[in-house]
Amino acid sequence: QVQLVESGGGLVQAGGSLRLSCAASGRTDSTFAMGWFRQAPGKEREFVAAISGSGISVLYTDSVKGRFTISRDIAKNTVYLQMNSLKPEDTAVYYCARDRNRGVSRRIDEYDYWGQGTQVTVSS
Helix, strand or coil: CEEEEEECCEEEECCCCEEEEEEEEECCCCCCCEEEEEECCCCCCEEEEEECCCCCCEEECHHHCCCEEEEEEHHHCEEEEEECCCCHHHCEEEEEEEECCCCCCCCHHHEEEECCCEEEEEEC
């Protein structure tokens, strides 16, 4: 089993920044890719960003490119999502997840372990 715990969410004004963290424990394996997803009220969960096991390959959804940065600290078994220039439409519960493969993917069905989520609210 793998446990994922997100932190770092909160309330921020538009244009502000937040850094989300996702700490992994249990039967962790840093060679697997990791991803961030988000779900706004009344909407489906959507892909945000992913990073390969090596940290070399990254993938972003178009709406966050240039504003969000995904990274990982293998030694700490932690994945980060730095979010800058936040917009009200970024408001959602953010989830981290582990990909069952090594490469990056935006496909939600490729992720087998999920955290409980952290709320991000961006006020206008």
